[in-house]
Amino acid sequence: MVRDVKDYQGAEIFCLNSGVFRGPRRGSKAPVADGSLSKEPAVDIDKKKTLFMVLLQEYLNMAQDQGGMALTLYLLDSQSSYLDLSEVIDLLPSFWSVELLQQYLLRSLRRSYHEFKEMQIVKGLSLGENLRICEELFQLYETQGPVVITADDICHVCGIAVADSVFMRTVDMKTIHLHCGSSSDSQPLGTTDGPE
Known part of the structure; x- marks a missing residue:
């Protein structure tokens, strides 16, 4: 053209x-x-x-x-x-x-400055959101209290002792291994796949 x-x-x-x-x-x-x-x-x-x-x-x-x-x-x-x-x-x-x-340089510099200021605003909003989430997390820790694991505690999915391994708490407050909770085919201990 x-x-x-x-x-x-x-x-x-x-x-x-x-x-x-x-x-x-x-x-x-x-x-x-x-x-x-x-x-x-x-x-x-x-x-x-x-x-x-x-x-x-x-x-x-x-x-x-x-x-x-x-x-x-x-x-x-x-x-x-x-x-x-x-x-x-x-x-x-x-x-x-x-x-x-001159005209192109002014427009480009103004746009660059605008994008820089926009990124600062987004960063400030993200930091504020991060602080809010941290506060909610601390409040949740205070209401739930610490999780105490003993040698007798077993995983509710696989039945193996939880001590000396990475664990997590489910929504219904059961303690399970982290890998048991992350696997999609994990099934709580004592349940079956279908009718017997």
């Missing part, structure tokens, strides 16, 4: 549609070219990022008299959310000034 047809807008829409040709539908809106990443599946976002990087490389390979620089700057400004700053910087010519890339 870029080399043969010179359909630059079509190439950008193709990238926005994750590499799928879609005809216009009645009542449907045209794809928004604002670079918004909200409510998109991760697979689509990754595909769009890859396609936009290919399109950027095509624009950079074009001669300047064919509009290569103008198309590149337009793409960087309009689709900055799909073009990762660390990858783009390596591709750009070294003689391009920071002023040319």
